[in-house]
Amino acid sequence: MSYATILVWDVGWVRRITLNRPERRNAMTPEMQMELIAAFEDAAASDCRVVVLAGEGEAFCAGLDLSVLQAANDKSAAEHRSDAERIAKLFRTLYELPKPTIAAVQGAAVAGGTGLATICDFTLALASAKFGYTEARIGFVPALVSAYLALQIGDKAARNLLLTGRLFDAAEGYRLGLVTDVVAPWALDKEVKKLADTLVANSPASLSATKKLMAAQHRAWLDAAVEMAMEANAAARETADFREGVAAFLEKRKASWVR
Numbered sequence: 439m440s441y442a443t444i445l446v447w448d449v450g451w452v453r454r455i456t457l458n459r460p461e462r463r464n465a466m467t468p469e470m471q472m473e474l475i476a477a478f479e480d481a482a483a484s485d486c487r488v489v490v491l492a493g494e495g496e497a498f499c500a501g502l503d504l505s506v507l508q509a510a511n512d513k514s515a516a517e518h519r520s521d522a523e524r525i526a527k528l529f530r531t532l533y534e535l536p537k538p539t540i541a542a543v544q545g546a547a548v549a550g551g552t553g554l555a556t557i558c559d560f561t562l563a564l565a566s567a568k569f570g571y572t573e574a575r576i577g578f579v580p581a582l583v584s585a586y587l588a589l590q591i592g593d594k595a596a597r598n599l600l601l602t603g604r605l606f607d608a609a610e611g612y613r614l615g616l617v618t619d620v621v622a623p624w625a626l627d628k629e630v631k632k633l634a635d636t637l638v639a640n641s642p643a644s645l646s647a648t649k650k651l652m653a654a655q656h657r658a659w660l661d662a663a664v665e666m667a668m669e670a671n672a673a674a675r676e677t678a679d680f681r682e683g684v685a686a687f688l689e690k691r692k693a694s695w696v697r
Contacts, residue, residue, distance in 0.1 A: 439480060443470040446477050451638045453486035460495025465503035466550055471528050478531045487642050488634045489535060491558055492542040499551025507684045510675050522671035525582050526664050532557050533586065534653045536646040538637045542630045543567045553583040560618045562629055563608040570605035577683030577693065579674040585663035589656060591615055
């Protein structure tokens with residue numbers, strides 16, 4: 439299968455999926471989201487035993503591409519809902535992928551990029567990597583990532599990150615439990631390979647069964663949380679704050695929120 443926005447190749451039992459829009463800091467477009475879903479589904483059905491998710495260039499993933507934000511104001515409610523459903527499917531497919539997943543984070547992973555990086559089973563990051571659920575800065579709602587974040591670090595800590603919209607480094611991500619290990623720049627590929635080799639040495643049937651079991655334990659709660667999140671995501675795109683936030687971001691000025 440050929441892709442336009444990602445690279446996919448196998449090294450032994452390990453499949454590497456790399457976001458490949460370095461000139462746009464690997465920002466996500468609908469095309470990239472659909473290609474990632476297809477690549478994850480293909481990996482799930484393949485003989486690979488581990489999936490590594492990475493980003494080409496300086497950034498891991500800068501979230502949504504500016505072109506997506508610019509077009510948002512012209513979309514209908516049904517189109518907003520379709521966008522939310524696509525992002526929800528992307529995160530859910532990654533979360534429920536029956537093979538162990540490793541995110542190799544060499545640079546910024548922001549908004550939806552933070553979601554991609556931290557939904558993986560393991561997140562290895564350089565000390566210089568930055569994370570952040572920055573949606574509140576542009577009048578958006580970090581809806582779909584919030585379900586997974588609350589599941590991972592609890593309600594109180596999740597509120598801290600979601601409501602402030604602040605950036606945080608890999609060391610704080612490690613303390614929160616979102617980052618598995620903080621590694622030196624020269625050691626990222628080495629540590630990813632070391633972890634992948636450990637996982638490949640384990641029983642693939644056992645790993646798959648364990649992942650399916652853990653996903654099933656949270657499925658009822660996650661189903662309800664994601665449904666509410668899709669509604670919130672779509673609704674947020676039609677608000678005055680979102681229109682103002684996107685305009686301010688694109689015009690590189692401070693937002694003037696509606697009172």
